[in-house]
Amino acid sequence: NAGVMQNPRHLVRRRGQEARLRCSPMKGHSHVYWYRQLPEEGLKFMVYLQKENIIDESGMPKERFSAEFPKEGPSILRIQQVVRGDSAAYFCASSLSTGRETQYFGPGTRLLVL
Amino acid sequence: AQSVTQLGSHVSVSEGALVLLRCNYSSSVPPYLFWYVQYPNQGLQLLLKYTSAATLVKGINGFEAEFKKSETSFHLTKPSAHMSDAAEYFCAVIQGSSNTGKLIFGQGTTLQVKP
Numbered sequence: 001n002a003g004v005m006q007n008p009r010h011l012v013r014r015r016g017q018e019a020r021l022r023c024s025p026m027k028g029h030s031h032v033y034w035y036r037q038l039p040e041e042g043l044k045f046m047v048y049l050q051k052e053n054i055i056d057e058s059g060m061p062k063e064r065f066s067a068e069f070p071k072e073g074p075s076i077l078r079i080q081q082v083v084r085g086d087s088a089a090y091f092c093a094s095s096l097s098t099g100r101e102t103q104y105f106g107p108g109t110r111l112l113v114l
Numbered sequence: 115a116q117s118v119t120q121l122g123s124h125v126s127v128s129e130g131a132l133v134l135l136r137c138n139y140s141s142s143v144p145p146y147l148f149w150y151v152q153y154p155n156q157g158l159q160l161l162l163k164y165t166s167a168a169t170l171v172k173g174i175n176g177f178e179a180e181f182k183k184s185e186t187s188f189h190l191t192k193p194s195a196h197m198s199d200a201a202e203y204f205c206a207v208i209q210g211s212s213n214t215g216k217l218i219f220g221q222g223t224t225l226q227v228k229p
Binding site: 004006031033035041042043044045048055056058059091093095098099100101102103104105106107108110 | 146148150155156157158159160163165204206208214215216217218219220221222
């Protein structure tokens with residue numbers, strides 16, 4: 001049973017470009033979470049999605065960031081007009097259901113903005 | 115609001131020595147608590163979780179943690195450190211009444227194991 005898949009593993013963008021991060025949850029999981037790990041900081045929750053629905057986006061920056069989890073295909077975290085402060089590791093996790101179910105993490109995408 | 119505090123951003127032990135990583139939580143309702151480990155340039159791997167079934171929780175790789183409500187603590191221990199235990203460790207909490215499963219993480223503790 002494959003784990004959570006994220007791609008790309010490393011992404012380099014210049015300021016002003018767009019970054020698209022993909023996450024395929026574990027088989028059978030329909031709940032996806034995105035977390036961000038900034039340098040010298042811990043992991044911070046960004047958004048929680050179920051298929052075709054955003055459930056909790058309380059951790060998402062108000063501008064330039066968006067997330068989706070379509071009926072078919074991976075979840076996408078999109079960052080428009082990236083700035084240097086967006087450089088971080090972005091982790092996706094999936095779970096079988098909501099609430100207190102264990103979240104299984106992917107290997108992360110490390111975004112570097114030049 | 116839920117929060118987690120990990121005391122000590124860096125812990126160094128000798129191989130074979132006891133590992134103790136500290137975690138305290140604040141919660142007004144019974145929490146669900148987790149310990150995750152992160153090896154360099156990798157994702158997080160679940161070590162163990164507390165879900166109120168038993169106060170002493172055994173996890174993978176010889177780690178265990180004890181939930182102490184009176185001390186609001188969930189410290190992680192391992193009797194004998196191995197070189198392969200060198201990594202960053204995160205304590206996390208889910209609000210007991212949460213329906214969203216949002217994990218709140220501590221700042222992390224980097225464990226160094228000296229030969």
